Amino acid sequence: MFHQPMTFEHALDLRSELGTDATVINGGTDVVVAMNHGAIKPTTFIDVSRIKALRGIEKQNGHLIMGAGVTFADLGKMHFRALREASLSVGGPAIRNMGTIGGNIATASPAGDGCVALLAMNAEVQLSSKARGDRWMPLVDYFIDYRKTALADDELIKAVRVHNNPRSRWYKIGKRGAVNISLVCCAISQNENNKTELAFGCVGPIPKVAPKASALLTGETLTPELIDDVANLVTHEVAPIDDQRGTATYRRAMCSTLTKRLLTQLMEDAPKGDADA
Numbered sequence: 001m002f003h004q005p006m007t008f009e010h011a012l013d014l015r016s017e018l019g020t021d022a023t024v025i026n027g028g029t030d031v032v033v034a035m036n037h038g039a040i041k042p043t044t045f046i047d048v049s050r051i052k053a054l055r056g057i058e059k060q061n062g063h064l065i066m067g068a069g070v071t072f073a074d075l076g077k078m079h080f081r082a083l084r085e086a087s088l089s090v091g092g093p094a095i096r097n098m099g100t101i102g103g104n105i106a107t108a109s110p111a112g113d114g115c116v117a118l119l120a121m122n123a124e125v126q127l128s129s130k131a132r133g134d135r136w137m138p139l140v141d142y143f144i145d146y147r148k149t150a151l152a153d154d155e156l157i158k159a160v161r162v163h164n165n166p167r168s169r170w171y172k173i174g175k176r177g178a179v180n181i182s183l184v185c186c187a188i189s190q191n192e193n194n195k196t197e198l199a200f201g202c203v204g205p206i207p208k209v210a211p212k213a214s215a216l217l218t219g220e221t222l223t224p225e226l227i228d229d230v231a232n233l234v235t236h237e238v239a240p241i242d243d244q245r246g247t248a249t250y251r252r253a254m255c256s257t258l259t260k261r262l263l264t265q266l267m268e269d270a271p272k273g274d275a276d277a
């Protein structure tokens with residue numbers, strides 16, 4: 001059975017009625033791969049891709065709110081540098097035209113490029129259910145364990161929001177450059193109060209923030225010495241594993257290298273008053 005609601009309210013009705021018996025699908029770039037691998041065998045779908053309300057991007061009270069159905073192609077046109085570059089690193093054009101930020105957050109892969117960029121930007125995610133309405137939660141609290149999230153069986157992801165003006169940087173290391181799953185990726189953002197956040201992908205079971213490194217940076221002016229200290233500290237905050245794509249030792253070293261590279265970029269760009277250009 002293939003349900004194709006045209007409104008978010010109808011989708012919530014179906015989600016409430018069908019629960020885990022139905023598979024939510026948007027762009028299908030994760031769901032169809034899982035089906036092809038035989039990892040899931042859905043018989044009922046709730047296709048949320050026709051819901052216009054999920055495709056919007058709007059400014060509200062100093063936030064930018066992106067609907068769960070916004071695609072990576074759309075995000076690739078945004079002024080937030082980390083999110084733009086992370087989005088443009090996802091797959092190829094076909095995947096970016098179909099894959100959505102809501103799908104990336106729901107899949108909760110430790111390699112989720114959109115998740116890592118959003119984490120560094122202190123994003124909040126909006127979860128909705130028919131029974132309990134909407135709730136906003138920090139994205140950092142949404143990721144619980146490997147592909148385990150705070151999303152309840154009767155909930156859908158409605159939107160994600162970030163503050164409107166952080167400066168940010170992004171870098172992804174993958175074996176075939178951008179068009180590949182990350183070996184390790186890093187995003188850093190800094191707001192106007194010099195509050196700096198760092199996030200990494202592929203260094204643990206979930207997309208990972210580095211709170212001790214962020215605390216060391218907060219309120220401080222970036223200097224080469226401080227950047228070195230932070231680049232050392234992050235190696236203790238990540239917990240990568242060896243897998244077929246790379247070793248834990250390499251990933252840990254790259255976290256340090258990327259931290260140094262991106263913080264240095266932020267430091268060097270700061271005097272120009274660049275607004276995330």
Ligand SMILES: Cc1cc2nc3c(=O)[nH]c(=O)nc-3n(C[C@H](O)[C@H](O)[C@H](O)COP(=O)(O)OP(=O)(O)OC[C@H]3O[C@@H](n4cnc5c(N)ncnc54)[C@H](O)[C@@H]3O)c2cc1C
Pocket residue numbers: 023024025026027028029030031032033048068069089090091092095098099100101102103104105106107111112113114155156157158178179180181182
């Ligand atoms: C060739 C290829 C390359 C890729 N490269 C990358 C890459 O470089 N980086 C990267 O991060 N990802 C990559 N991906 C993975 C994928 O494109 C992303 O995770 C994408 O964001 C998933 O979005 P979707 O709309 O296609 O989700 P779908 O496949 O439709 O759904 C994914 C999951 O999200 C759930 N879901 C979808 N929408 C909602 C909602 N509104 N509420 C609740 N649950 C929902 C679904 O039930 C499912 O569990 C790649 C995939 C492929 C096939």
